[in-house]
Amino acid sequence: MSATRLDRVFHERGRLAICSALVTQAAGMSFTRLQEVCGLTDGNLNRHLHALAEEQIVESERRTGNGRPQTMVRITETGRARFVEYIDALEAIVREVQRAAKRTPSPARAVPSAGTSQ
Secondary structure (H helix, E strand, C coil), rough: CCCHHHHCCCCCCCHHHHHHCCCCCCEEHHHHHHHHCCCCCCHHHHHHHHHHCCCCCCCEECCCCCCCCEEEECCHHHHHHHHHHHHHHHHHHHHHHHHHHHHHHCCCCCCCCCCCCC
């Protein structure tokens, strides 16, 4: 089965959400926007970003300018390649499960006859 090809670093809801959001944004996203999109608290987002940064999947940059400082986060090329590979593995698993489900009918549920009490 293809499950052995799943990269465990992505196999967590928060990290999956982060990488899904970042993979479509070449310029990256602000920490605040990423937090909103992923529905994570500051602490959870920080924890997941740290884990992803340790694997060189994401990188962040603190920008200062005409207003409040802003942390920008982006997925690295290595991170993008690993994430796409992970998604490919998930898709293979889904296809495998769908093929198996079509070959093997599910057991019929026992439905009590009318007038029969349980």
